[in-house]
Amino acid sequence: MYREYPTFRPEEILEYGRKSQFDDPLLTVEEQLEKHEKILDEYAMRHFGGSIPAGNKYKEIGSGETLKNRIEINKVLRRIERPEIRGVLVVDVQRLSRGSLKDAGKLIELFQYSNTYVITPTKIYDIRDEYDREAFERELKRGHEYLEYYKKIQARGKLASVREGNYVGSVAPFGFDRVKKPYPDGKRHYWTLKEKPEEAGIVRAIFDWYCNEGLSTSNICRRLGQMGVRTKNGKLKWSPMMIEKILGNVHYIGKVRWNWRKVIKIIKDQEVKVLRPQAKVGEYLIFEGKHNGLISEELYDRAQEISGSAPRKQLDLALRNALAGIIFCKCGYAMVHTSFSPRPTPPKLKCTYQRICKTGSVDYQEIIERVCSSIRESIEDFEIRVVNNQSDSVKLHKSLIDSLERKLKNLKEQEVLQWQAQTDPNPDKRMPPEIFKTLNEKLLIEKAELEDALSEAYESLPEPIDYKEKIIKFTEALEAVENPDVSVEDKNRYLKDIIERIEYERGTNIMVTKNNYKELGMAKPTRGMEWYAPPFKIDVFLK
Ligand SMILES: [Zn+2]
DSSP states (O other), X not given: OOOOOOOXXXXXXXXEEEOOTTSOTTSOHHHHHHHHHHHHHHHHHHHHSSOOOGGGEEEEOSOOSSGGGOHHHHHHHHHTTSTTXXXXXXXXXXXXXXXXXXXXXXXXXXXXXXXXXXXXXXXXXXXXXXXXXXXXXXXXXXXXXXXXXXXXXXXXXXXXXXHHTOOOOSSOOTTEEEEEEEOTTSSOEEEEEEEOHHHHHHHHHHXXXXXXXXXXXXXXXXXXXXXXXXXTTSOSOOOHHHHXXXXXXXXXXXXXXXXXXXXXXXXXXXXXXXXXXXXXXXXEEEEEXXXXXXXXXXXXXXHHHHHTOSSOOHHHHSOOOTTTTTEEETTSOBEEXXXXXXXOOOOEEEETTHHHHOOOOEXXXXXXXXXXXXXXXXXXXXXXXXXXXXXXXXHHHHHHHHHHHHHHHHHHHHHHHHHHHHTOSSGGGSOOHHHHHHHHHHHHHHHHHHHHHHHHHHHTOOOOOOHHHHHXXXXXXXXXXXXXXXXXXXXXXXXXXXXXXXXXXXXXXXXXXXXXXXXXXXXXXXXXXXXXXXXXXXXXXXX
């Protein structure tokens, strides 16, 4: 079905932006909104023949889930009542409301009765039209369904159930069976864990080997394989990751846990609220379980100590990579922080697409140091520029303008001379009119060209850069990154303030063998796997 939509002028449109929880979590609100604004600007240029006036742009910085809590949308909704406003431009319909159906209904009513179009880069909605209204409603509801999903989790009372000490997972951890038990009222049931003797012994052995015999996780795998012990899924192949999970599983000390990272929302006073669980240990909320554990808390704690995952400071729970959102692999994908935990291997940054691009990962500390030295070099460079007073490009530009000005002044003087020569009181001394005409025409053309060049030069005069201010900013960032007491989030913020993007490049790691160790400049490999990591390179793009 084809529909004709009217054409709009930029000043008839209001632009509205809002970051939603489903956007890229690595971007700040400002960065996300800027990204959307770019998309909308392009759209406006193409379809409205110009950009939306700044006074018509609204950006929600806060994150109210309902209309009432969002300040900017209410300004938009007030303004669409005015006849000169004909449309609202958004990246997608859900920016307008992710809230309740009641909010959706209110929006539809407002757009419908104010004859306001909702414009997205993919579709224009004329809310007065039945088909468009339905499509608009459908889109709004899609956003609403996400919320419904979270509410359901809460309604099922999973968290409440964990709090009580029940086991809410659908599969029991290795070493346990999942059993159903009745509440005293006999009507309702809950699930809990019960020791599964043939597996429980293995769990105890794993903790014992790890804590008392000092076996590594891969050695434990080998031993289990040799003993013919099968995994939960009946396989003979054990991986170090599976052992690590067992060693860090609180169910073995009679506790239950709730992954607090799952978004938990509740409805209270007709508003959607985010529930913020308090007692955090690692990524989990931990509660006393109704089941009996398999090992002592003391042994469990020792395992955490050995693996380096003993209760972490709250700082670590959030951002772990100060370069998040800044550093990218040469293949274009982001580099992510990985520590292969809980073994105490030094953290690394790795391309999310490493499987395909084969770029070797890099030691986190090493790359941070490299970035710091690059910042240090920039500061030195700025200091030199401060001493030389001005940046080279500004200087060059100024001298160009000066020479143009001089030429123009010359031409003007010549012009005066020409006129004087043509109007000399003594007719014999006058310049013949045809010669004057040719010369004067030539001069006027030259003058016009010079004036053009000059005004262009003035327009493109680069903004003088305040290097003193830059030095302060860069020094602050450097101090923040090198200060262990500054949180990773703050480090990240400082770096984002001065660095646009870092591109990382490194070849594939090569396994060291008897045949190649010399040429790689490595020691002769003994046993096990040793790897040679080729040197890496970074390109730092400053702001
Ligand atoms: Zn890559």
